[in-house]
Amino acid sequence: MKYGIYFAYWEQEWGVDQKQYIEKVKKLGFDVLEISCAMLKNISTEELHEIRKRAEDAGVILTAGYGPAAGENLASSDPEVVKNAIAFYTDILKKLEILNIHTLGGGIYSYWPVDYTKPVDKAGDWARSVENVRKVGKIAGECGVDYCLEVLNRFEGYLLNTCEECKNFVEEVGVDAVKIMLDTFHMNIEEDSIVEAILLAGKRLGHFHVGENNRRLPGKGGFPWYEIGMALRAIGYEKNVVMEPFVRSGGGVGSDIKVWRDLSRGASMAQLDEDAANSVDYLRYVFGGPNSDGRSVLR
Numbered sequence: 001m002k003y004g005i006y007f008a009y010w011e012q013e014w015g016v017d018q019k020q021y022i023e024k025v026k027k028l029g030f031d032v033l034e035i036s037c038a039m040l041k042n043i044s045t046e047e048l049h050e051i052r053k054r055a056e057d058a059g060v061i062l063t064a065g066y067g068p069a070a071g072e073n074l075a076s077s078d079p080e081v082v083k084n085a086i087a088f089y090t091d092i093l094k095k096l097e098i099l100n101i102h103t104l105g106g107g108i109y110s111y112w113p114v115d116y117t118k119p120v121d122k123a124g125d126w127a128r129s130v131e132n133v134r135k136v137g138k139i140a141g142e143c144g145v146d147y148c149l150e151v152l153n154r155f156e157g158y159l160l161n162t163c164e165e166c167k168n169f170v171e172e173v174g175v176d177a178v179k180i181m182l183d184t185f186h187m188n189i190e191e192d193s194i195v196e197a198i199l200l201a202g203k204r205l206g207h208f209h210v211g212e213n214n215r216r217l218p219g220k221g222g223f224p225w226y227e228i229g230m231a232l233r234a235i236g237y238e239k240n241v242v243m244e245p246f247v248r249s250g251g252g253v254g255s256d257i258k259v260w261r262d263l264s265r266g267a268s269m270a271q272l273d274e275d276a277a278n279s280v281d282y283l284r285y286v287f288g289g290p291n292s293d294g295r296s297v298l299r
């Protein structure tokens, strides 16, 4: 497994320039930096090549996350919105190919966060989303990108709340590049068992987000990390484990994630860095399991 962190741990807006985090995460002990597609909307090809080289030089793997706006909703009943969404993903996937990014994850089958003042048509949105994710998923496959559908809790999304729903959805789509994405924060709210959900995802698991129940860094709370790691090893998961801590309020990130208090307890930037470095050390150790080769005793 490779270990990463989402840039938003340090930032308050999704669209900021995230290049500077490449060397920083390497120094803190991570293998992977997850960036937001928000920064890729208006970027030159030249800059994409520059970012790719910077990551290669630092020995950092890049992955991408995204929370699509309402106008980029593949499940929409408005054909104009769907047309716009397909054009958006086509453009982004080509950019990910240039960046040598092979993983895109998030609520990329719908929009995020959901506006619940509007009525929800789950069956209609499901059918439209399956059809449109199939189209976009094929483009993702051609670009060498795993299109990972993140299972979100009920307050942030309504289409895929459990791994079982996501598995059914992915099987209906039937495109290899379209995969399941799980996040321990959301699983804690919706799944009967985090371990059972990981085992159910099996080989279809394409990406994995980690964070405690209140989105603090892994190791700062009470989640059963040893068991979670054991389940990942049992399904032979060898892809990326990306921590997605949100500990500070403010800006678009704070309001979309609903962080209304300072969970960092006034931490300085240096303290945030040290906490992240300690967390990745902890996760690598616990997820490594009892055997030096990191394989599960269950296999």
Ligand SMILES: O=C(CO)[C@H](O)[C@H](O)[C@H](O)CO
Binding pocket: 036, 065, 066, 067, 105, 106, 107, 112, 150, 156, 183, 209, 244
């Ligand atoms: O877990 C999430 C939202 O709660 C997502 O992974 C990201 O924060 C979202 O897609 C924004 O990039």
Ligand SMILES: [Mn+2]
Binding pocket: 150, 183, 209, 244
């Ligand atoms: Mn997540």
